[in-house]
Amino acid sequence: MVERFLILWHFISTRWLRAPRNREKRLRRFLAKAPHFADVMTKSSYLEHFSSLNRHGITLEQATAVALRAECERNFKPELPGGVTVGLSSGTSGARLVFLVGRADRCRWAGQMLARMLNTSSLLQICNVFAKPLRIAFFLRANSNLYGTLSSFRVELEYFDLTQPINELVGRLNNYRPHVLVAPATVLAELARSARVRPKQVISVAEVLDEKDSAAIEEAFGVAVGQIYQAAEGFLGCTCSKGRIHLNEESLDIEPQWLDDEHERFHPLITDFSRETQWFVRHRLDDILRLDPTPCPCGRKTMTLKQIEGRAEEVLWLQDASGALSPVFPDVLRQVLYTHPVERYRIEQHGQRWQVQLLNGNSNAVQSSLESLIDSLRLERPTFDFQPWSAQPLSEKEKRICCITKPV
Numbered sequence: 001m002v003e004r005f006l007i008l009w010h011f012i013s014t015r016w017l018r019a020p021r022n023r024e025k026r027l028r029r030f031l032a033k034a035p036h037f038a039d040v041m042t043k044s045s046y047l048e049h050f051s052s053l054n055r056h057g058i059t060l061e062q063a064t065a066v067a068l069r070a071e072c073e074r075n076f077k078p079e080l081p082g083g084v085t086v087g088l089s090s091g092t093s094g095a096r097l098v099f100l101v102g103r104a105d106r107c108r109w110a111g112q113m114l115a116r117m118l119n120t121s122s123l124l125q126i127c128n129v130f131a132k133p134l135r136i137a138f139f140l141r142a143n144s145n146l147y148g149t150l151s152s153f154r155v156e157l158e159y160f161d162l163t164q165p166i167n168e169l170v171g172r173l174n175n176y177r178p179h180v181l182v183a184p185a186t187v188l189a190e191l192a193r194s195a196r197v198r199p200k201q202v203i204s205v206a207e208v209l210d211e212k213d214s215a216a217i218e219e220a221f222g223v224a225v226g227q228i229y230q231a232a233e234g235f236l237g238c239t240c241s242k243g244r245i246h247l248n249e250e251s252l253d254i255e256p257q258w259l260d261d262e263h264e265r266f267h268p269l270i271t272d273f274s275r276e277t278q279w280f281v282r283h284r285l286d287d288i289l290r291l292d293p294t295p296c297p298c299g300r301k302t303m304t305l306k307q308i309e310g311r312a313e314e315v316l317w318l319q320d321a322s323g324a325l326s327p328v329f330p331d332v333l334r335q336v337l338y339t340h341p342v343e344r345y346r347i348e349q350h351g352q353r354w355q356v357q358l359l360n361g362n363s364n365a366v367q368s369s370l371e372s373l374i375d376s377l378r379l380e381r382p383t384f385d386f387q388p389w390s391a392q393p394l395s396e397k398e399k400r401i402c403c404i405t406k407p408v
Helices: 002-015 023-033 043-048 060-073 103-117 120-127 166-176 185-194 211-221 330-337 363-376
Strands: 085-088 098-101 134-140 155-161 180-184 201-205 225-231 234-239 245-247 252-258 265-272 280-284 288-292 304-309 316-319 325-328 344-350 353-359 383-387 401-405
Touching: 002 103, 023 265, 060 085, 060 098, 098 103, 103 225, 103 234, 120 134, 134 166, 155 166, 166 185, 166 325, 180 185, 185 201, 185 211, 201 211, 211 225, 225 245, 234 265, 316 344, 316 401, 330 363, 330 401, 353 363, 363 383
Parallel strands: 134 155, 134 180, 180 201, 201 225, 344 401, 353 383
Antiparallel strands: 085 098, 225 234, 234 245, 245 304, 252 265, 265 280, 265 288, 288 304, 316 325, 344 353
16 A cells, blocks of 8 residues: 555656756765765676665675576566565666666656656546556566556556567457557567557557657557666656657766767766665666757756667567568567577578577577577577677677568
8 A cells, every 4th residue: 555655656746746956965965875886887897796786785696596587487576575676677788787676666666657658548547437447568578576566456567478479469469459558669560560459558668769660650550659768777768748758867867978079979877866775876878879959848858869879679580380470579589698698699680591699608508599489489490500709890880689681
């Protein structure tokens, strides 16, 4: 009951109340208490000091063991003492992070997420006790207690596991008929081609949403595509009612590390002064963000983006039993590779041949895991061609998963 009131409070304060004017004071107070190990916290230094950067002294080994067991058993309910949930980032930027979220953090996240992302129609459905509960379908590789915090007697959350065959997920989705559809961009693009649903809202998560996919998704579902920008470092931003991406500066301090003289592209340094379980202080993200300096017509004063840049995630394609091409989504492939001690990887699809490069990886073990995944999706196995690792020039944007040509 207490958690429900906390979620409601964060929802109301985020949606309708003015942002607190003491933001700078809160930030200074937070920094005065926060542990300091480096001027800029990189992913490697974050993992090195993991136990000192959370308030429970949980070690990286403890957290990783819980997270990997949940991945293997597909049971995401277990918590560490103190009600702490362990999560694994999707690894979009190539390095997968373990993170911790306490109950108070989950309540704040749920309230803010509902307040920022629900449009007026969805909100009215929740408030109308005579209407059916708002049905939210979300497609991800892994579930979490964090996402489950959104559920209530007026919000029904249905998880669709992306490690399952896509045709089975589409069938479930058609029967479920969600009011809100949440999925990675490449999954939304596939659902736009194969699903028969008309949600009120469509929201892209976990991957970069390119213009081509966005246009196809909007045309198929008849609604604009919203975006949530989230990582292990927290709820970083989302689109507003006008379609602009706002960074969540009400809870974050964001310092741009500029990448060009025009001060348009930058890496963000994130300090989250709202989290209670884990410290994120001047944490550097590898994402490339493009600033939009013009005021947003929605009236919100936080920093806005033209685009979240980065390599465009590519979907690989294999034939099913009928000979039709079926997608293998990049997020699922990444998670298979991350179960092995592979420093870096690259997969290129050339028709029925997958060319794979591994840096310090066991090719036999990786091939076995990829084949198990493909078998679970009930697709025809490709021919694997393992090549020696070759580093790309630093001037080129690295593409870890790329479809050069589809099978014919």
